[in-house]
Amino acid sequence: MSKEEFDVSKLxxxxxxxxxxxxxxxxxxxxxxxxxxxLDFTKRK
Incomplete structure (x- = not known):
């Protein structure tokens, strides 16, 4: 897993x-x- 990915199951x-x-x-x-x-989308605003 890359640094950008995280455990979706925790959501x-x-x-x-x-x-x-x-x-x-x-x-x-x-x-x-x-x-x-x-996450990238929110950074672009």
Whole structure:
């Protein structure tokens, strides 16, 4: 695992569902990728 990835299973079920939606929307392979995407997105604002 890269430094950017983290244990998605520690997130709340609601957060995991949201990540799953993001993962599908952006055709990402894993929930960790979706999490990284969301974190990067917040940095860009």
């Amino acid at each position: 709340s079920p609601k957060a995991q569902i949201k990540l799953e939606e993001v993962r599908k929307q952006h055709n990402l392979k894993t929930l960790a990728e979706a999490a990284s995407y969301m």
